[in-house]
Amino acid sequence: MTKHPLKMTKVALENLFQKPATVPYPAVRKPVYAATRGRIAIEEAKCILCLICDKKCPTGAIKVDRPGKTWAIDRLLCIQCGYCVEVCPKKCLGMENLYSPPVSAKAMDVVNVPFTPPPPKPKPPPASATPAATPAPEAGKE
Ligand code: SF4
Numbered sequence: 001m002t003k004h005p006l007k008m009t010k011v012a013l014e015n016l017f018q019k020p021a022t023v024p025y026p027a028v029r030k031p032v033y034a035a036t037r038g039r040i041a042i043e044e045a046k047c048i049l050c051l052i053c054d055k056k057c058p059t060g061a062i063k064v065d066r067p068g069k070t071w072a073i074d075r076l077l078c079i080q081c082g083y084c085v086e087v088c089p090k091k092c093l094g095m096e097n098l099y100s101p102p103v104s105a106k107a108m109d110v111v112n113v114p115f116t117p118p119p120p121k122p123k124p125p126p127a128s129a130t131p132a133a134t135p136a137p138e139a140g141k142e
Pocket residue numbers: 040056057058059060061062073077078079080081082083084085
């Protein structure tokens with residue numbers, strides 16, 4: 001026998017007359033606030049395709065294609081940690097306080113970037129291909 005036999009009945013009755021904590025989404029949406037972590041947005045005009053966000057993202061959600069000049073994100077992989085926003089050297093990534101709309105299939109959100117990366121630097125020739133140093137003339141043989 002419990003010490004408070006009516007405690008459960010009291011909680012049940014209270015819940016009967018309280019509004020539910022949930023909302024009937026999508027007919028009603030919960031409010032978003034200034035600090036709500038919604039989704040990552042990019043100002044593509046400032047991006048220099050440096051790949052830092054691609055390398056640092058802990059879930060591999062961002063893919064940067066330098067030759068193809070695109071920045072892409074898999075929003076289902078993103079955990080809204082904000083690390084890409086911190087490390088971007090051009091400060092072109094930001095956290096919007098809007099949520100992405102629901103999707104029924106996995107897809108990358110691809111953004112075209114106007115920046116044209118410089119061509120890669122030519123590799124130095126291998127050591128064996130460099131001409132051998134001319135030997136110094138022997139003393140008295142001139
Ligand atoms: S917020 Fe975090 S998980 Fe999402 S893309 Fe940026 S680094 Fe990756």
